[in-house]
Amino acid sequence: MTRLLRLIATILLAASTATAHAQTTPVAALSGQIAQAEKDLRSVDRALDQRVEDDERAPLRSKAVAAQQAARAAAGQLEEQLGLIDARIEGLGPVAAGTTEAPEIRRERSRLAAERGAIDAAMKRGRLVDVEAQQLVDEMERSQAEQLNERLTTRVASPLAPSFWRAVLLSVPRDLRRIDLFLSQGASQIDAQWRGGFPWQAMFGAVLALLFLFPLRVWARTLGQRYLIGSAPGHRVRRSAYAIWRVLIGTVMPLLGAICLVQGFRWAGLLPDRWSSLLDGLVLATCFSALTAALAGAVLMRHQPSWRVAPIADETADRVRPLSWLLAALTFASILIEFFNQSVGASHAANVATQVLEASLHLLLIGAFLLLLGRLRAERAGREDANSLSTSAGLGIITLVAWALVAAALIALLLGYVGLSLFVARLVIWMVILGAALYLLMGGADDMATTVFNRDSRLGLTMIRSIGLRGSVVDQFGVLLSGALRIALVLVALGLLMSPFGGGGGLGSLFGRLGAFAQGIEIAGIAISPGAILRSIVVLAIGLALVRAFMSWLESRYLPATDLDGSGRNSVSLVARYVGIALAIIWSLASLGIGMERIALLLSALSVGIGFGLQAITSNFVSGLILLAERPIKIGDWIRVGLDEGDVKRISVRSTEITLADHSTLIVPNSELITKSVLNKTLSSPLGRIQIQFSVLLGSDVERVREIVLDAFAAEPAILDDPAPVAFVDAILDGRILFNCFAHVSSPRDAYGARSNIFLVLLKQFRDEAIDIGTVPQRLQLAPGEPTPFVPTPADEPAPTAPTTPK
Incomplete structure (x- = not known):
């Protein structure tokens, strides 16, 4: 990590030096x-x-x-x-006073x-x-x-009202005359140009369009697949690259075919200038419908399930694919009809009727898709155990929101808000298309970055050998690059979310529209309004979602690629989580118009109350920061607090959780671990020690006893060879030889079981070889002579006992 920072600092220094000398x-x-x-x-x-x-x-x-x-x-x-x-x-x-400059x-x-x-x-x-x-x-x-x-x-007459259809029927004759005039002008132009000579430009454009649409498209797709199979590293990269290649070929080839066809007609002069807008609409409709079909094909991969990127079942892919073709056809027809109405100059009633039909078909298609998903989920639940289903809660929430949008759009359509209904229907479909494209691009960016910048890749080995970087640094750079690319793709997608509907301002424009719904009131220079509150809530939700996504990426992708141990990862994760939450809250307050100076003033006012009323919480919080920074206690350490000892499972900024031997959890405030004595058995070394003490008779074979002890140590799998087990003669006392033996295990948690196993082996071996072990016997002997007389009082007079015979 240090070398990576040095490399980045060198690049920045060179760039700043070049700028300075410019x-x-x-x-x-x-x-x-x-x-x-x-x-x-x-x-x-x-x-x-x-x-x-x-x-x-x-x-x-x-x-x-x-x-x-x-x-x-x-x-x-x-x-x-x-x-x-x-x-x-x-x-x-x-200029000094009284002086004259040169x-x-x-x-x-x-x-x-x-x-x-x-x-x-x-x-x-x-x-x-x-x-x-x-x-x-x-x-x-x-x-x-x-x-x-x-x-x-804008509200018009409801499609259920007779006045709506009466207006459409009244406009039909004039619209038919406009269509007839439009078509007749085109036919006259074609007839005039055909008599002047053979329109080879149009034929050439048509031939090119057919070539791009069929043989060249299939050939390019097959060529890309063969290249990826033979040259691309990693199965994940091949899958993602092939999916993106399919989308690219499936979109560009029909687009080029449409452009060739339209340009051929224009070069031949077969169509009048009035048809120019319709031809542009044909190109746009072809591009968008081809993109829709290509994205669906790349995500579903119905005929190539082994190349499928998304975790979709084969049955789901087979049953969803026809709906994707219907969606592509519907988008093509919708765009082309809209441009046709503009070119013809259709009446307002005809345009509204067309929008009603388009909105109805879109809502019908979305409803059919949601019903199909529900049916597939129900069938799967019937075949499998309900506890084995892995359907995420997020997918259920998205489905529920989609049904709510469909219901709202349908109600708006029936009430006469045709523009709103069509907007919601188009927005749902555009979000699905944009989400599919974002899913493929994010997967491809992640696979490419983490595969190219990997310690085992060619580039990674080159960087390790030539620059001297550690393998973990290369992995970290790949994960960071993947995260940066995915964030950039998300920002681009957010900017494109409202672009097809006249909202090219991106996310900032969307928040600006939220604030325009209500003016509200102003208090102490801060605008308080429903729109501002809603904007603040949305910003806070987005901020917390970004923090959660960042923490998921940090804990599952970046930290495992570092050289940090579990405790270090926990410390970085906790600090990053609290910093992210604080930034999300500050961002939310800033969206309300509350600047940093007001936030600092509020914190300074609360500091007095925090100092007096929350002393214990503040002490634990500061102690938690000290634990995370100095790390005298880490996750996985075996510690003793008072009379309890166990494994440290979690360290937060308020308390530390310790799992005891009986599987219970001891929650200790962090201030107790900072201000009091704590025994950490694994701080300097993770090893555990076994101590066995016993005694044998003075005439026993000491060498044999020592050999039995060392053999018992060697037979136990938990005993380590380094440090080697030892057996010492500790003392000779009262006719017995005292032994003190030591051995080491890999963890203090293994000491108790290994010690019991060794005791069982020693007891059996000593019994088989008739070696007497035990404690030093105690003897009671009275010295000769007259004892000191003792005259008890009546209260202290003991009960009569039997006489004691000296040994």
Whole structure:
């Protein structure tokens, strides 16, 4: 780990040195960059004076953000140059009173002042452009949220009401005439171009489209599979790479075919300009439906179950696959019909009727999928024991939420909120598609990073041998790289979540919409509103979920790849968990508008109460931090606290759990382990010691007794050879020889059983060889002479006893 940190520090130092030696951009160039940013912002501002559609807003927002970044970068460089100018002016020093400076110094001072004024003016212009750009971006996001809210809250006549169908029937004649005009214009264009010559461009485009759609797609998929089988390292990498390759080929090949077909028609001039939007819709519909079908095929792998990445049963894959084809067909038809209505200029009633039909089909498909999942789960429960089912609670919650969304969308559709119903249906399907893509990409990133950066891989062996890194460092880098890639993929997915529905602002835009639902009230400079509270709760939930995901990754992936023992992993895990929870709480409070200064003021006010009322808890908390830092007691140690001893199973910031010999758990406050004496039998060494003491008669064969003891030690499997067992003659007392014997076992936990086994062997061996063992006999002997007379009192007079005969 230290070498990895040194390597990273060397790279950062080299990068910072290269930056320091880079040439400074001239002020004129930076001023020109700011002027260009101002020009771009003015063009965006003029464009916003009119109504901006969804497809026009994204380029404008990108242009404003680019201008903001350019102005911000220029202002930052100007600020650095301004600091250098101030340092030079300060080096000249102030003009002393009554003295006259040299002409060279006056000219230098005047030049530096003029240069400083120019830099300061340009820097202020850059900051102003930054503020204006942010205001334009916020305005576009508010306008985008308002348009989305308008679409979602617009109510029309319910599809169950006769007025809805009456309006559709009244618009049918005019819509049919528009369709007829649209088709006739296309037919006339085709007829005119066909008479002028053979449209070989269209035919060539059609042939290319067929080639991309069928033979080239199959050939590319087969080629990728053969390459992965023969060259890719690791089964997991091959599976993930093949799944991603299938998605890529299944999406790109139909897309290229559609582009070739459309471009062939355009080059041949077969279709009028009015059909251009419809042709673009054909390309988009082909791309999206191909992506849907390819993702479903890569996840299910119905014909290649051994290459399946997701833990899906074969029966589930077979029964879900037809629904994926229906979903792909439905997405293709929905997009194409929407572009067709726009190209034809269909009436409002026709558009609403089309949306009702699309929403109904989407909800029907989602409901069929959920019913199929429920039926598969019920069939599995019928075949297997209910206790053996491994269905996660998360999947049940997701299914319940999906049913709730379907029910809400259906109710909204029946009430006339067609836009809201269609939005929910499309959002559910887009979340499924995005989730499938994220699952495959995250699995592929994890497999690739942990396989390439592994101590046993070629790259890992090269790094170990050439750089001198430890194998655990290479494994840690692979796990860290996997985590970073997966976090980046999650952030990209969150940014793409609302993109198809006019929400390109990402997660920040989503939270911004949550805050626009209610204004609320302001207390002490803090806005308290239902939207703010909901946003804070959502942020806290997301923060805790991120902490839980990070802790799962840390405990299951990263820490096992380190050289830390169990206690060290527990210490790192506890500190990371509490720090993560604290950051999640601070993030949640910050979303309410409570800054760090207010949080610090609140903590300082609570510190008095904590000091007086929570002394014991604070003492245990600080003691727990000391235990985690100094580690006098670690998880797995065998310790004795008072009269109890056992294994340390868990160390938290408040208490320590010790498992006793009777399988009960002793919970000891951490302050007891810091302020009182604790016997740690495994702190310096994990070995345990056995001590056996006994005595034999003075005339016994001492060498034979010692040999029997050492043989008993050698026959016991738990006794270690190093340190070797020993048997000492401890003393000769009262006609007996006292032996004191020692041996070692691998753990103090094994000492009791091994000691009992050795006693059983020794007792049997000594009995077979007639060796007398035991304690020194006690004799009672009265010395000759007259004893001291004793005259008892009546109260102390004992009861009469039998006379004692001396031995």
